[in-house]
Amino acid sequence: MPHILAERLSIAFPLYHVGARSLKKRLMASTIPRLRTDSSNRVVVAALNDLSFEVRSGERVALVGHNGAGKTTLLRTLAGVYEPVGGRLDVEGRIGSLIDPSAGMDIDATGRENIVLRGLFRGLDQKQSEAMADEAGAFSGLGEFLDVPMRTYSAGMQVRLSFAIATLMQPEVLLMDEWFSAGDADFMAKAQQRLEELVRNAEILVLASHSMAIVRAWCTRAIRLEGGRVVDDGPVEQVLAGM
Amino acid sequence: MSASTPVAVQSPPAVTSDASAPRRIGRALDDLSLGFSRWRLPVALAQLDIRNRYRGSVLGPMWLTLSTAVTFTALGFLYATLFHMDLHDYLPFLVVSLILWNVFSQLIGEACTSLTVAEGIIRQLPLPFTVHALRCLMRNAVIAAHNLPLILVVFLIFSINPGPGVLLAIPGMMLFILNGFAVVMFLGMLCARFRDIGPIVATVTQLAFFVSPVIWKPELLHERQVWLVLNPVYDVMEVVRGPLLGQPPSLLIWAAAAGITVLVCGLSFAFFVRFRGRIAFWV
CATH class of the missing domain: 3.40.50.300 (P-loop containing nucleotide triphosphate hydrolases)
Known part of the structure; x- marks a missing residue:
């Protein structure tokens, strides 16, 4: 039976190719402090922080939140692309991801x-x-x-x-x-x-969207992310009303 | 399957990851076995790479054969005239050496980008990383195969018969390929993480070309020739080159080549086990 279970799931991106100068700018500009330096002095973005949720078969979940809230990162993690640095994740079932439609296309090929x-x-x-x-x-x-x-x-x-x-x-x-x-x-x-x-x-849909019309039409449940954390989780109308 | 229903696809393994019990070795082994079991994918990718590289060209990859042949003819005559070398002795050596060296240096060069060029697919689909390394290896194997007939041609011209010892080139080739795979895995990861490694590798490869007996014969070192066994490039190359030229390498060289292979594979595997989960963040 397809299902998704996330327990205290965390993803942190080390920023490898960012110069110190532009980094300082980013640090100053960001309102939610998600950039920090880890023990080995690398700059790390806490992309997802301590997420716990369960999605059962039949559920239609919308991920809502502002740009950079962690929606796409969560989708990639569910797809198995990123491995969590903290917590655990179980995804059962045949996964299909429509994240970046043109990924892996070769424009020289027919x-x-x-x-x-x-x-x-x-x-x-x-x-x-x-x-x-x-x-x-x-x-x-x-x-x-x-x-x-x-x-x-x-x-x-x-x-x-x-x-x-x-x-x-x-x-x-x-x-x-x-x-x-x-x-x-x-x-x-x-x-x-x-x-x-x-x-x-x-069996399960997880959709990251900014379009409230699509969320209302297709989804039964919404998870609102902000700064890589779950701030609201519940029926669509309830979550959207709280935004 | 009818035209309108979407194709059902065999399921990729379900995602289960637990940061407190990462099962690193098991997952690295899974990656390798799944990657090898899906060998058709890297073969198709390698074919496509080669087709794209030579799209619109009349001779296609045969250009490689042609340009290598021209180089050898020119070099052969140059060395024979300038340095008064015996062509019959030198040219077959040079041909085998340079062909092997080209495979080696090209493989190393492309190893550095083997993961970064697949960035789009790595960030979209969970695919064994082994597939990307195999793609690089197979692409280079196909390209190398275009140069192999030249060895035969030169042997015919100079009527060289390496004898039955030539069969020893097969295990030699296996060691060579095994090393190639391990190096591609290792450099692919390292270069994805540290973007400065690529140019460094290119410089070191260039250096290795001069310090290894590729265009110069090991005999030139006279009594110091014994120390050559410390050069890993020489060892791994000699187990293929020696048998092909009818000069079976000593047991010491075989042992050194085998030792290097174990070392390189071990190092590469350890690195892969430790950092496999980070690759998606690196590319």
């Missing part, structure tokens, strides 16, 4: 090659990946452009392709960051429909 590649990245074999290419190709409506390098695509075509690739698989635990600016109006409707289908069929 659309078809990119789809096959993504299939392989996700653990499919060559044959399944090629079957996926036909499907994603049809969905993206790229037609003959599917077999030319992505470099030649218009911005809209690139978005359509990455959307088609990213949404091909039906996960049990769907992790989604807010990005809906897909191509032309015709494709928008198609994209919307596909997303709704994915959301409906997923």
Whole structure:
């Protein structure tokens, strides 16, 4: 049974490639003190601090909060990209993440090659990946452009392709960051429909969003993050009212 | 599967991590075994890399063969005329040496960026890091394979027959590849963390080229030749080069090469165990 359990989960980012000078500026500018230096004198951002929550099968959770509240970091952690530095995290179920749709795309490769590649990245074999290419190709409506390098695509075509690739698989635990600016109006409707289908069929949805309309329409529960901490957790209306 | 239903995908292992019991060794081993079991992915990635590198080129990777052949012809004649060396003796040595050296130096150079170039995918999908190292290794193996026929051509021209001892080049090659993999893993991580390591590695590689017997023969050292065994580059190279040239390396060199392999693999694995969880933050 898919479920997510986080106990005192913490993530701290060491800032490696920030000069001391710009760092000082950042320290002065930030209102919530999240930058600190750790024992070995590195500058560390406490991206997530002491999060505890449980998500059961069937729940639709919205992560709300200002920019930099830790929403995307939490999604990445749930996806297994970042390993927690403190606390524990259990995620059960097939995870699908729609965090950065264009990640891992190679613009020198053709659309078809990119789809096959993504299939392989996700653990499919060559044959399944090629079957996926036909499907994603049809969905993206790229037609003959599917077999030319992505470099030649218009911005809209690139978005359509990455959307088609990213949404091909039906996960049990769907992790989604807010990005809906897909191509032309015709494709928008198609994209919307596909997303709704994915959301409906997923056991668990965790959505990071700024759009209250989307949160209200899709989610049953909201977790409000601020400065990497959970400040509110409950039914959507209740949490949104408290913002 | 019908055209409209999304593809069900085999599940990646569920995420379980507990900072108080990090299970570092187990997870590092999982990473390696999962990475190797999905070898098709790095193969496909390596193929794509090579295709992209030579997209639009008529000869494609055959350019490598051609340019290496030109270099060897020129160098061979140059050395023979300038230094009055015996080509029959020297050129086969030079060809085998330089081809091996090119593989080595190119692998080291690309090792430094093996993780940083995959930044996009590392921060989106939990994928074994082994995949990125294998991708780099396989790409270089394919490129190296384009130069191997040159060895055969030179041997034919100079009618050199290395004899059955040439089979010893196979275990030698295995040691070479094993070292290559460990070095790619290690440098990939180190260079993701410290961005200054890349240029340092390039400088050291350059230096290693001159202090190792690549273009000069070990015999030039006369009685001091015994000390060469302390040069790890020489040892790992000699276990491939020696058998190919029909001069089986001594047992000492085999032992040294094996020892170095154990050392390099051990160091790389220890580093991987300790810092695997941090890589996503580094890239």
